[in-house]
Amino acid sequence: MEDLGDALSGARDIAMLGGGNPAHIPEVQSFFVDRMQRICDQPAEFCHLVGDYDPPRGEPRFIAALAEMLRGEYGWEIGPENIALTAGSQSAFFQLFNMFAGPCSDGSFRRILLPMTPEYIGYADVGLVEGMFTSQRPAIETFPDGTFKYHVDFGRLEVGTDIGAICVSRPTNPTGNVLSDGEVDRLHDLARARDIPLIIDNAYGKPFPNIVFTDIRVPWSEHIILSMSLSKLGLPGVRTGIVIARPDIARDIAAMNAIFTLALGSLGPTIALDLVSSGEILRLSNNVIRPFYERKARRTQELLRAALPGVDFRIHRAEGAIFLWVWLPGLPVSSEELYRRLKQRGVLVLSGHHFFPGLAEDWQHRHECLRISYAMPDEMVQRGVKILGEEIRRATGAG
Ligand SMILES: Cc1ncc(COP(=O)(O)O)c(C=O)c1O
Numbered sequence: 001m002e003d004l005g006d007a008l009s010g011a012r013d014i015a016m017l018g019g020g021n022p023a024h025i026p027e028v029q030s031f032f033v034d035r036m037q038r039i040c041d042q043p044a045e046f047c048h049l050v051g052d053y054d055p056p057r058g059e060p061r062f063i064a065a066l067a068e069m070l071r072g073e074y075g076w077e078i079g080p081e082n083i084a085l086t087a088g089s090q091s092a093f094f095q096l097f098n099m100f101a102g103p104c105s106d107g108s109f110r111r112i113l114l115p116m117t118p119e120y121i122g123y124a125d126v127g128l129v130e131g132m133f134t135s136q137r138p139a140i141e142t143f144p145d146g147t148f149k150y151h152v153d154f155g156r157l158e159v160g161t162d163i164g165a166i167c168v169s170r171p172t173n174p175t176g177n178v179l180s181d182g183e184v185d186r187l188h189d190l191a192r193a194r195d196i197p198l199i200i201d202n203a204y205g206k207p208f209p210n211i212v213f214t215d216i217r218v219p220w221s222e223h224i225i226l227s228m229s230l231s232k233l234g235l236p237g238v239r240t241g242i243v244i245a246r247p248d249i250a251r252d253i254a255a256m257n258a259i260f261t262l263a264l265g266s267l268g269p270t271i272a273l274d275l276v277s278s279g280e281i282l283r284l285s286n287n288v289i290r291p292f293y294e295r296k297a298r299r300t301q302e303l304l305r306a307a308l309p310g311v312d313f314r315i316h317r318a319e320g321a322i323f324l325w326v327w328l329p330g331l332p333v334s335s336e337e338l339y340r341r342l343k344q345r346g347v348l349v350l351s352g353h354h355f356f357p358g359l360a361e362d363w364q365h366r367h368e369c370l371r372i373s374y375a376m377p378d379e380m381v382q383r384g385v386k387i388l389g390e391e392i393r394r395a396t397g398a399g
Contacts, residue, residue: 015384016376018348020173021236022209022322023296023375027288028234031280035271045270054266056258057250058085062269065277066242073207073282076220082244084253085264089203089229089241094126095256096199096225096243100164101132110164111358112199115187116152118325118355118369120173120201133358134163137365146305148314148327150175152183159190165225166191169201171212171320174355174371176297178319181217192223197245199225204321209233210285211293212320222246230268232322233281233289240268293322293375300324300374300381307389310398322375325352327368333395334367341391347384349373 039045057063063080070076086092101110114123114135123133136157138150150172159166166187171178179187184200191198204211206218209232220226228242243253257264275281297318304315304326316325331338339351352369359366372388374381393399 013346015347015380015387017372017374017381017384017388018350019373020322021373021375022232022234023292023377025234025288025292028284031275031284032235032271035274039270049266049270052266053263054269055254056263057083057254058257058264059266059269059273062273062276065273069276069279069281070207070220070244074218074220078220078244081247082250084243084245084250084257085269086241086243086253086257087261087264088231088236088239089201089227090122090126091239091260092227092241092243092253093123093201095253096165096227097123097126097132097167098128099249099252099256100197102127102129109162111162113159113163113166114358115157115166115168116150116172116179117357117359118150118172118175118352119357120169121350121354121357122173123167124354124357134360135356135358137359137361137363142314143317146314147317149317150177152179152187154186157190159194159196161194163194163196165197165199167199167201169203170216171204173203173321174323174350174352175316175325176318176321176323177316177325178212178214178216181219184217184219188219188221188223192221195223197223197225197249199227201227203227203229204232206285208281208285209289210282211290211322213290213294213297214319220244225249230272233272233285235268235271238268238271239265240272296322296374296378296381297324299378300372300385303382303385304372304389307385308392308398311392311396313392322373324372324374326370326372327365328370328392328396329368331368331396335370336367338370338391338395341395342388345387345391347387347391349384349388 063083067079097112101112103109111134116138117135139153142148188198206212226244230240314327335351350371353366356366
C-alpha cells in the first residue's frame with residue numbers, strides 16, 4: 001500500500017498500474033466542479049454542508065433520492081429505511097463482516113464465505129479476529145482466443161452452519177470477472193436457504209458507475225446486501241459508501257456510524273445529490289464512464305498482446321472493473337518476484353498472490369498472476385505495459 005500511495009502522490013516517476021484509483025474523466029469531473037460552484041454560490045447550502053452534522057445514517061436528501069431512483073430503475077420495493085451511508089465502502093465491509101462473522105453470543109464462531117477466489121484484497125484484514133474468511137478455488141474455463149474465465153465451483157461449494165454471510169465482488173476486483181446472473185441466483189438461493197445474507201460488492205457495478213461490459217441483472221431482496229460506492233464514479237476522495245439492506249441491518253450500520261464517527265462527511269452525498277435526483281448519474285455511467293473504461297480495457301489488451309510475443313499467457317475475460325488479470329502458466333519466477341523487478345524499473349502492478357483471502361490451500365496459480373490497472377492515462381499504461389512485456393519475456397526466456 002505504501003508503494004501505491006507514493007506513486008499516486010507523485011513521490012517517484014512511476015507507471016502506476018497497481019492501484020484502484022479511478023480515472024479522471026473530464027466530462028464527469030466537470031459535473032462535480034459545476035455542482036461545487038453552485039453550492040458555493042448559495043451561502044445557505046454551503047453553510048449547511050460545512051456547518052451541520054448529518055444524521056448517522058447519512059445525508060437524508062441523498063438517501064431519499066437514491067431510494068426513489070432505485071425503485072424507478074429496478075422496481076425494488078425499498079425506501080430510505082433500507083439505505084445507510086458509510087465512510088467509503090471499505091468501511092462498510094469492516095462493519096458488515098464484523099456484524100455477521102466472528103465470535104457470537106451463543107459461543108459459536110461464524111465466518112464469511114467468499115465462494116470464489118481471486119477476490120478483493122481489501123477484505124483480507126478487516127476481521128477483528130483471525131480466521132474470519134473461508135474461500136475456495138474457482139473452476140477455470142479457457143477460450144481459443146487466449147482468454148480465460150473463472151466460475152464459482154458449485155460442485156465443491158459448501159455453506160456450513162458456521163457461515164454468517166456469503167460475499168462476492170461483482171465486477172470482481174482483481175480479475176474483471178462478472179459473475180453471471182445464474183451464478184448470483186444460485187448464491188442467493190444458498191443464502192436464502194440458510195437465512196444468511198448474500199453481500200454483493202457493487203463498487204464497479206450497475207446502475208453506477210456501471211463499469212460492466214456484459215449484460216446483467218442487479219438483484220435485490222431481503223437476503224441481499226448491496227454495497228455501492230461513489231468512488232469509482234470519480235469521487236474516491238469524498239469517501240462515500242452506500243449499503244442497501246433490510247431495514248434492521250441498515251439501522252445497525254447507522255448505529256455503528258454514530259459510534260465510529262458520530263456523523264459521516266456530507267460532501268459526497270451533497271455533490272452527488274443532483275446527479276441522482278435528476279437521473280444524470282445513469283446517463284453519465286452508461287454513456288461516458290462505461291465506454292471510457294471499455295475502450296481502455298480493449299486498448300490495454302492489444303498492448304499486452306503486442307508486448308508478449310512468444311509468451312504463454314492468458315488474460316481473464318475483461319467484463320468490468322478497471323483491471324486486467326494476466327495469468328502466466330508455468331512462470332519460472334513468482335509473481336511477487338516479477339512485481340519486485342517491475343518496481344525497480346518504475347512500473348507498479350500487483351502480484352496476484354495477495355488476492356486469495358481465506359484460501360487455506362496453496363495453489364501454484366496464485367503465484368502466476370498479475371493485476372494491471374488500466375485506469376491511468378493512456379501514455380502511462382503504454383509505457384508500463386512495454387516494460388512489463390520486456391520483464392516477462394526476460395523471466396520466461398521468450399527473448
Ligand atoms: C471491489 C471493491 N470493493 C470496495 C472497494 C472500496 O472502495 P471505497 O472504500 O473507495 O468505496 C474497492 C476499492 O478499490 C473495491 O475495488
